[in-house]
Amino acid sequence: AQSVTQPDIHITVSEGASLELRCNYSYGATPYLFWYVQSPGQGLQLLLKYFSGDTLVQGIKGFEAEFKRSQSSFNLRKPSVHWSDAAEYFCAGANNNNAGNMLTFGGGTRLMVKP
Amino acid sequence: DGGITQSPKYLFRKEGQNVTLSCEQNLNHDAMYWYRQDPGQGLRLIYYSQIVNDFQKGDIAEGYSVSREKKESFPLTVTSAQKNPTAFYLCASNPRGGEPQHFGDGTRLSIL
Numbered sequence: 001a002q003s004v005t006q007p008d009i010h011i012t013v014s015e016g017a018s019l020e021l022r023c024n025y026s027y028g029a030t031p032y033l034f035w036y037v038q039s040p041g042q043g044l045q046l047l048l049k050y051f052s053g054d055t056l057v058q059g060i061k062g063f064e065a066e067f068k069r070s071q072s073s074f075n076l077r078k079p080s081v082h083w084s085d086a087a088e089y090f091c092a093g094a095n096n097n098n099a100g101n102m103l104t105f106g107g108g109t110r111l112m113v114k115p
Numbered sequence: 116d117g118g119i120t121q122s123p124k125y126l127f128r129k130e131g132q133n134v135t136l137s138c139e140q141n142l143n144h145d146a147m148y149w150y151r152q153d154p155g156q157g158l159r160l161i162y163y164s165q166i167v168n169d170f171q172k173g174d175i176a177e178g179y180s181v182s183r184e185k186k187e188s189f190p191l192t193v194t195s196a197q198k199n200p201t202a203f204y205l206c207a208s209n210p211r212g213g214e215p216q217h218f219g220d221g222t223r224l225s226i227l
Contacts, residue, residue, distance in 0.1 A: 043221050
């Protein structure tokens with residue numbers, strides 16, 4: 001069965017430090033992959049998406065993610081974290097025959113930012 | 116601005132009562148979805164609809180019902196058969212076969 005796993009439930013980083021959030025996927029074929037961010041009590045906002053092609057994907061708010069087929073990973077990165085980045089981050093996948101439909105979500109990673 | 120509107124933001128249910136959560140979108144999207152989010156967990160799919168007058172069960176449909184009479188609207192009813200309805204409910208939509216899902220701001224349902 002297809003799955004998306006986020007190994008880290010909580011991560012704390014200092015403001016200005018770099019960030020990497022991990023995401024691993026298990027699909028029969030290369031899926032479409034997404035990262036979303038959720039502030040408390042809010043809906044999800046799309047940060048970036050990977051469909052095919054260039055494995056380094058740029059998103060909004062200074063985030064990027066790298067697709068690594070050999071590691072079945074799609075990790076999210078940011079060079080310098082701001083206090084406003086504190087939120088919950090979700091990685092999600094979809095079969096590549098119906099992009100964006102039928103998402104499978106990871107369990108989420110809650111990011112805390114220290115001043 | 117185009118988007119997805121969920122209402123109400125907070126909802127309380129009494130024992131044995133059905134309640135309906137509203138989801139409206141003006142993005143002209145064909146597909147709409149309902150998710151349930153519990154603390155510390157990811158999102159789980161309740162129901163989805165890819166076209167008007169048609170919908171399918173997701174992973175946790177028991178105790179819920181939906182309708183899709185209009186393209187813009189996809190209301191979710193939490194029935195009395197749902198024994199643990201306390202959760203955050205998110206509605207989403209996207210064009211068929213293409214772009215990522217867009218999300219509303221959610222409805223938090225609690226039991227009185």
